Amino acid sequence: MKKNVLIIGAGGVAQVVAHKCAQNNDVLGDIHIASRTVAKCQAIIDSVHAKQNLKNADGVLKGHALDATNVDATAALIRETGSQIVINVGSAFINMPVMSACIATGAAYLDTAIHEEQDKICETPPWYANYEWKRREECEKAGVTAILGAGFDPGVVNAYAKLAVEDYFDKIDSIDIIDINAGSHGKYFATNFDPEINFREFTGTVYSWQNSQWQSNKMFEVKKIWDMPVVGESQTFMTGHDEVHSLSQNLNVPNVRFWMGFGDHYINVFTVLKNIGLLSEKPVLTAEGQEVVPLKVVKACLPDPSSLAPNYTGKTCIGDLVKGTKDGKETEVLIYNVADHKEAYEEVGSQGISYTAGVPPVAAAMLIASGEWDVKKMANIEELPAKPFLHLLNHMGLPTRIKDANGDRDLDFAS
Amino acid sequence: MKKNVLIIGAGGVAQVVAHKCAQNNDVLGDIHIASRTVAKCQAIIDSVHAKQNLKNADGVLKGHALDATNVDATAALIRETGSQIVINVGSAFINMPVMSACIATGAAYLDTAIHEEQDKICETPPWYANYEWKRREECEKAGVTAILGAGFDPGVVNAYAKLAVEDYFDKIDSIDIIDINAGSHGKYFATNFDPEINFREFTGTVYSWQNSQWQSNKMFEVKKIWDMPVVGESQTFMTGHDEVHSLSQNLNVPNVRFWMGFGDHYINVFTVLKNIGLLSEKPVLTAEGQEVVPLKVVKACLPDPSSLAPNYTGKTCIGDLVKGTKDGKETEVLIYNVADHKEAYEEVGSQGISYTAGVPPVAAAMLIASGEWDVKKMANIEELPAKPFLHLLNHMGLPTRIKDANGDRDLDFAS
Known part of the structure; x- marks a missing residue:
């Protein structure tokens, strides 16, 4: 059983993730949002309050300034907030450093898109083998749950x-x-x-x-x-x-x-x-x-x-x-x-494209929280049982x- | 009877003007080309020589560095080169200063497009009344021939x-x-x-x-x-x-x-x-x-x-x-x-669009040289007799x- 969520990123998808986490904070615990620009976190928090989407109204919902390419800073924020689940919905360029911070702290890692390097477009297939899958052993050794591509597509x-x-x-x-x-x-x-x-x-x-x-x-x-x-x-x-x-x-x-x-x-x-x-x-x-x-x-x-x-x-x-x-x-x-x-x-x-991408990682986080998907290794979605995930999504808007x-x-x- | 031509500008149209002036330098005399970047003048001069387009092979054909927005510098170059005809095929933003230099020196002025100011697009009609026609009296008083819009269209x-x-x-x-x-x-x-x-x-x-x-x-x-x-x-x-x-x-x-x-x-x-x-x-x-x-x-x-x-x-x-x-x-x-x-x-x-724009001002310059169009005032093409111009163009490629x-x-x- 894991709880307390750190959302990394404050764009359109992060907004959906925050709202959905808030709607389920009885299960997920404290919700933190981190972005380079803390004002963007605050705007999301304000919109959660405006829609009264915080299920447990006394729950923690807080924004933080963070440069997520800095592994130590991210690890420190994970520890400081007591977050056991990290939902990475920042830019595609930060996946690897955020994964490193999760491995360093033992927090579960979730993302919605493949890692990219600024200067490389469309590397050799299969793409996951270029960055993510190279770290399978590292995750398993650390007992870290890392679920890749947990948006809609992939996800x-x-x-x-x-x-x-x-x-x-x-x-x-x-x-x-x-x-x-x-x-x-x-x-x-x-x-x-x-x-x-x-x-x-x-x-x-x-x-x-x-x-x-x-x-x-x-x-x-x-x-x-x-x-x-x-x-x-x-x-x-x-x-x-x-x-x-x-x-x-x-x-x-x-x-x-x-x-x-x-x-x-x-x-x-x-x-x-x-x-x-x-x-x-x-x-x-x-x-x-x-x-x-x-x-x-x-x-x-x-x-x-x-x-x-x-x-x-x-x-x-x-x-x-x-x-x-x-x-x-x-x-x-x-x-x-x-x-x-x-x-x-x-x-x-948010618009529907952000919605379909942002709801699924929250469902995945809930399955990590409940233990059903807390597999303590790296996994793509098709390596996990599908029904608990789709069952949850039936009740979460998708x-x-x-x-x-x-x-x-x-x-x-x-x- | 006027002679010696100063071409201002060194773009695609200026290249055609230079070639056509060179082909007729027995009538037009010395040919000078001035541009901010003297290397562009030299490239045109080289191409005239490469095509052996200088009719009188001993005639002057020379490039000069010039900031044509500087009236004094332009007037000095007109005097120094003994140019009695200026063909302005530089950017549309320099027409008025070049006209001022012609009025100061008595040289005839020719252009192929209306004057423009950088920050204004499409001023009130008729466009010529915004800049050119305001200087009609000034030209007539100075006895300066200024022929406006002598390209193909206008021209x-x-x-x-x-x-x-x-x-x-x-x-x-x-x-x-x-x-x-x-x-x-x-x-x-x-x-x-x-x-x-x-x-x-x-x-x-x-x-x-x-x-x-x-x-x-x-x-x-x-x-x-x-x-x-x-x-x-x-x-x-x-x-x-x-x-x-x-x-x-x-x-x-x-x-x-x-x-x-x-x-x-x-x-x-x-x-x-x-x-x-x-x-x-x-x-x-x-x-x-x-x-x-x-x-x-x-x-x-x-x-x-x-x-x-x-x-x-x-x-x-x-x-x-x-x-x-x-x-x-x-x-x-x-x-x-x-x-x-x-x-x-x-x-x-050059390509055909530059050609149709660049040949006519040279025909106009030849009519100024012969005196037929040396009207000692400002004129648009339709205020001048059409036949001598069209007759010349019949023999110049248009x-x-x-x-x-x-x-x-x-x-x-x-x-």
Whole structure:
């Protein structure tokens, strides 16, 4: 049994994590939020109070200034706050130092995205082997629970894959993870996450796992239309994504692919900016002699993603389409969730993309607190039992649905 | 009779001006080129020698470093070089100081585009009244010939309008100036002039002269397809342009409009960049605290316009479609020129857009040298006799053609 949570980061996802931790502080204990800019922590704390989301109203909810690249400072804050669970939802560049601080203190570690280095885009597959998995032994030796990629995708979609293995198939041939945001923010153009990170995701090689080996494609090279529940026919492109790099190694499935929905407008804007060179991380020199990174200027011109929340409408649909055989028969199951931008904003003051990413790590923290997922080693989500996680999420705003030959229905744990 | 030419500026148009002056140095005398960066003058001089374009091979052809915003320095260089004709093809921001230097020394002044101030885009119409025409009296008193807008458009198209008045109509109802570049530079996106100046042209109000009054529109608001000789059906948009602001005041014509050809790709790129805010002249602040003008970063990412010349293919077609009455009958005449990018590059090392802009001021300089256009006052092209100018251009690489009820033919001065 572990308790007291330190949230690292104070962006859109951290806001959701804080609200959800607060709603469950009877289980999770004290809630601390740390960020380089303590004012951003305070803004989140204020929004938790404004929504009256603190279940135990006398519980601790406190902000801290922290440079999370400093392992000693992070370890000191973990000790000072008595935090036994760290939810890292800061930038993708701080995963390794935060993990080091957890190993030093024995606190459980949770993140939602793969570790990245500033100057490297899209390293060799499987991505987890470049940083995270090199530290498996170190975690096990220290008895530290480190759960990787516990957002929605990666995260919940990994649990969907595990559920398919556990309950629906004898043998799986393919897992296609499909991520559709059919929401509308009303701006000419905006990204749902930090534009810099968002564009980094799409400028590298697209790796997929096909016929039990890595395949390389370019972004927007492979297109597919999927007919998805609620959001309908959706244009997607094969995209590189974290979960392909663990599911392919941990489940014995020959085909694992990720498909992200993109409208023609997004593709057009992305293509113009990329072809002109405005998404480059490499500095250019202006006629006046100023050295500037174009991508950082594009980011400065685009809307702040958190500013989109108040007017965001529409729904997201994210799920796993799994194909294989059960009892000798060919079987196809879609395991999915539908979330609503406006409902997310009303509950926690965030848009739906932050909501789907921020709720799952809190469910995971609760399973660490209860001991069910306190495995005292490093694990990707598909290495853990799926049902306790999906059961919790059914009650935390991200219900799972199943669509197969037997119909389209809630995943029901009562039966 | 005037001689010896000082060219101010060392960009793509200046290169054409230098080559054409050199080809006619038996008439024009010594040729001097002045720019802030003397190395750019030298590169032009080298290219003139490489193409053996100096007609009188012993003639003077020399580069000079000059800050043309400094009136005294410019006047001193005019005196030192004994230049009686100044061709100003530097940036649009230096017209007024260069004109002052001409008035101080008695040298004739020629330019190809309207004066602009850095911080003002698209001032009130007629544009010439904001700066140039305020100095009419000053020029006349000093006996200084100052010919405004002597490029192609403005310039040759003004002479086409004057020719229509002189020879083809009793009464003109409308002049539509149509500028089509059907060339291809093989790049994803590039501008034919300095991107900063190019985009400035299209971010302001579009002024046209209709029913004898100014009409305001937005860029890309008014579209028209024209079927033009050689280049065929071409998509154009009503655009603000210098010559509308003088023809409307100097010729008694109720409708003067300018139409620029834009492909869908140009419009798409322009629209994306503009809507995101990347064409803004106002600085933005990056997350790292750097203050940057987005338009200057876009300029730094785009190809240098002069780099396009070697691979530029295809043709331009620019002309005046004039409608009115002659001998009581409704009449329609298209007066136009077709130029070829590759031929321009072979002759003077420049692309066709620079060529059409750079040849006419040299023809104008030759008419000042001969005395025919040495009017000792300020004049726009349509205030001068059109035929000597068009006759010269027929022999300098920009022949005029006429298309009307009598067919499509060369403008023939022999008959």
